[in-house]
Amino acid sequence: MVLGAVTALLIPSAAALTTWLTLKEIAKFSTWAGWAATICLAYTALSVRSLDEAARLVIDDLKRGDVVKARAALAMIVGRDTQALDEPEIVRAAVETVAENTSDGIVAPLFFLAIGGVPAAMAYKAVNTLDSMFGYKNERYLYFGRASARLDDVANYLPARITAGLVVVSALLLGLSWKKAVNVVRRDARSQPSPNAGYPEAAYAGALGVRLGGTNVYFGRVSHKPHLGDAEQALTVGVYPKLRRLLYATSTFAVALAITGIFIVGRIPCR
Numbered sequence: 001m002v003l004g005a006v007t008a009l010l011i012p013s014a015a016a017l018t019t020w021l022t023l024k025e026i027a028k029f030s031t032w033a034g035w036a037a038t039i040c041l042a043y044t045a046l047s048v049r050s051l052d053e054a055a056r057l058v059i060d061d062l063k064r065g066d067v068v069k070a071r072a073a074l075a076m077i078v079g080r081d082t083q084a085l086d087e088p089e090i091v092r093a094a095v096e097t098v099a100e101n102t103s104d105g106i107v108a109p110l111f112f113l114a115i116g117g118v119p120a121a122m123a124y125k126a127v128n129t130l131d132s133m134f135g136y137k138n139e140r141y142l143y144f145g146r147a148s149a150r151l152d153d154v155a156n157y158l159p160a161r162i163t164a165g166l167v168v169v170s171a172l173l174l175g176l177s178w179k180k181a182v183n184v185v186r187r188d189a190r191s192q193p194s195p196n197a198g199y200p201e202a203a204y205a206g207a208l209g210v211r212l213g214g215t216n217v218y219f220g221r222v223s224h225k226p227h228l229g230d231a232e233q234a235l236t237v238g239v240y241p242k243l244r245r246l247l248y249a250t251s252t253f254a255v256a257l258a259i260t261g262i263f264i265v266g267r268i269p270c271r
Helices: 002-029 031-044 048-063 067-075 087-134 146-174 178-191 198-208 237-265
Strands: 212-218 221-228
Touching: 002 031, 002 087, 002 146, 031 087, 048 067, 048 087, 048 237, 067 087, 087 146, 087 198, 087 212, 087 237, 146 178, 146 198, 146 237, 178 198, 178 221, 198 212, 198 221, 198 237
Parallel strands: none
Antiparallel strands: 212 221
């Protein structure tokens, strides 16, 4: 457990320090080069397009009727076992991972970029990666990964709730069920085992009119999670166009909010 705690603190700190020193040295050579490096690193911290493309591959396989290939594509982006999932469960998993990663892969990096520049965003990405690698509650990493999981929970506390708010605003502008999104967040978000994942997932579930949560299998172990939302719409491939619009609208608002935050804090990201 001690080694896990040291790892959880050391690697993000090293990521932040290395990023800061690298940008500082590049800026000494050329201010424009410093800005270019800053923009490139900030861009790599975000995963809007990769998230969309990964989910689209799953949906495209389902549209072609290739459930086996869809399961394989889904396994690349979720932690649950996918071998026995049918189409509704595959779609549910895709919606849940897009929802959760809207926070983890987009809003959270932008949040830390706004308050601490690119070094803070890189530190957050290191925290999130450690949680993905070691945070699962399996026998091998039960104790080693505990510190990484707890640190990830702390880092995502505010971003997850900001994400839920941005999803509601996006749903309003897209003509989706924004009032339902608010109600589902209030009713269901805190019911999940994770202190954070329930917020973006509940917001997406309400906005799309679908029911998320249920039974998942992780490393052969069955896990029952409370439901999020109401089954007003079936979990079919027809959900994806709305999901995609919601993803990009929420991401756009997150970028705008981050830029506003940078000006308010008065921190230039490359400094």
